[in-house]
Amino acid sequence: MGPSSRVELARVTGASRATIGGIVQPLIDQGILAEGDVVPANRTGGKPATKLWFSKEAKPICAVRLMHDRVHTCLVTLEGEIYAQHDVDLAKDLTDVADALQIVSACVEKSIASTHQPVLGIGVAVANELNPQTGSIAAMDLAPHLHGFAIEAELAKRFGVPACVDQDTRALLVGDRWFGQGRGQRNFAVVYIGQSLGAALYVDGHPYRAAGGKHCQIGHTIVQLNGQMCRCGRRGCWETIATLRWLRGEAKARGLPNPGSLDVSRMVWLAETGVKGAKELLEDYASNISVGLANLQQLMAPNCITLHGDIVRGGKLILDLIGESVRQLMVNPAGNEIALALGDQEDVAGLRGAAGLVICELLNFMI
Ligand SMILES: [Zn+2]
Known part of the structure; x- marks a missing residue:
């Protein structure tokens, strides 16, 4: 939801008006929320109400994306504007969690140094499993040296502000909820399609978390009995036919140029310039993706x-191909409409998502 009155917040959250008042007043006092437009009294006798939304003067959030080989930090305003970006590679020969903390902290420090006011908090999106109880990294396939990295506690201690860490697909979900196409939606999903495949869901006004705090493993839902071998050790997972790995392997098998570095942006370009076999491969990729989306x-x-x-870099062409294919797979497509959209460019979406984690923490009465 966007700007809302206290009455609307009470209705959406199921809390009493007094409870909402007690929650929002400290946020107004801290300069996080501000009172805006006044909604006139309605004919049934309701009182005039003031809309609340993020204050333009609110402090920024420090956002961090931690990948297996890179850390990317910035500041994000509560309106989603990104600035003070810094980006550092994590060396392949890194062996110690303490060294990783040093690198991440230095990058955070640089972003924070760009503002003269303290940040509201530090949000961290991590590319892999987390221990949801401790906020530490449970496993990172490509960076075993980060295993056990208690990043949430370490950053909170070092910088003296709240830190919120979550898995990157869930960060994309909350980023969309506050800054993107999920705003105002009670139900929506995000699906990440690239080197890997992941999804997260917003269900009935709340981000869904599976039992035990795990995130869902939609990439390993089986879509082809006796299909290709997956890295999980089973056959026919959606991931085996709907990631860049499949696209590159298939491009090689079909004789397309430079298959090893192929991405969806170049694939679209090849199709549009009439390279033999490119359009068919793009259609097959869209069809493979649509199977999991329809499921x-x-x-x-x-x-x-x-x-x-x-997938975002494939633009309208890939979105239209996927949309057409999904609709063909739907049962009773009329009345079961599905709105598909492309998110922001990957870095922007990831950083806004990391910032969204802090907003969720600040406004946790709303989620
Ligand atoms: Zn699998």
Whole structure:
């Protein structure tokens, strides 16, 4: 939801007006929320109400994306504007968590140094599993030296502000909820399609978290019995046919140029310039992606799905191909409409998502 009155917040959250008043007043006092437009009294006798939204003067959030080989930090305003970006590679020969903390902290420090006021908090999106109880990294396939990295506690201690860490797909979800196409939606999903495949869901006004705090493993839902071998050790997972790995392997098998570095942006360009076989491969990729999206829609009916990751760079052409294919797979497509959209460019979406984690923490009465 966007700017809302206290009455609307009470209705959406199910809390009493007095409770909402007690929650929002400290946020106004801290300069996080501000009172805006006044909604006139209605004819049924309701009182005039003031809309609340993020204050333009609010302090920024420090956002961090921690990948297996890189850390990217910036400041994000509560309106989603990104600035003070810094980006450092994590050396392949890194062996110690303490060294990783040093590198991440130095990068955070540089972004924070760009503002003269303290930040509201530090949000961290991590590319892999987390221990949701401790905020530490449980496993990072490509960076075993980060295993056990208690990043949430370490950053909070070092910088003296709240730190919120979550898995990157869930960060994309909350980023979309506050800054993107999920705003105002009670149900929506994000699906990340690139080197890997992941999804997260917003269900009935809340970000869904599976039992034990795990995130869902939609990439390993089986879509082809006896299909290709997956890295998880089973066959036919959606991930085996709907990531860049499949696209590159297939491009090689079909004789397309430079398959090893292929991405969806170049794939679209090859198709548009009439390179033999490119259009067919792009259509097959879209079709493979649509199988999992249709399954997701049939199972949870989020009705709105935003695609993130490399796929965003395919633009309208890939979105139209996927949309057409999804609709062909839907049962009773009329009345079971699905709105598909592309998210922001990958870095922007990831950083806004990391910032969104802090907003969720600040406004946790709303989620
Ligand atoms: Zn698998």
